[in-house]
Amino acid sequence: MVDARWRSLDLGTMTAFLEADAPRVTCPVHGVVVTHVPWARHDAGHTRDFDATVAWLATQTSKSAATALMRIAWRTVGSIITRVWAETGERVKNSV
Template sequence: MRIDDSSLRPEPVLEIRVRSRKGSLRCSSCGRKRRGYDRGGDVHRWRHQDFGCWRVELVALMPRVDCPRCGVVVARLPRAEPGSRFARDFEAECAWLTAVANRKTAGSFLHVAWRTAGDIARRVAERLKASTLSPFDGLTAISVDETGYRKGHTYVTVVVDHERRRVIRAYDGVGKEVFGLFCQ
């Protein structure tokens, strides 16, 4: 078999056309379920995780909803954050790579600019920070341990949440002043 022409040339790209389910539309501003306004006229593309040597792009219409609170706005999409050109899975992979390698390496591996890799990592970190509870929420019982290491010349003060069984904070040093850092 011989291939004369392919939509995969010059760069192998796999386009996956997706659409929203009926009745699952939410306002991108307030997050409430709303009825659809129209199917949207603009086709949008999101970069997704690669499939082997193929770059994957999700392609979809941008449906809009009629929200009494926010007006006619683009519906929230489960596959991407508002305003992003990348799917959530791609952003998570990029953020993980920038955590274990530098931005230039992550960018070249994912075929994006190093600045884009840094922006994605920052955006994912902010999203995680906003959704993560404070370690002090519901805190009722703690323990404080001052532990020495390196033949007793270096100390660390560790504050632990007993109920969740996890470290809340750890500080170099010992004494009232160091514990005072936790109380601030």
């Protein structure tokens, strides 16, 4: 088991992390990775709720406002948008 850690939504002024024992598995596509967990996307260091909030903020505010509110680097905002769109875009494409 591996102690894995994901950034979660802040609790007031406190930065929050979700920690869990997560086994490593061998994936034929990605190699050795932490097993799937329901609260985070593949290869993400953030929870789904955190990603969703950042993605929403990116559509409603500037990237700098999103980085300040979520206390993350601007590159992280870009990575999150890419990850969320990869999943959401597929659902949109398949529903049309």
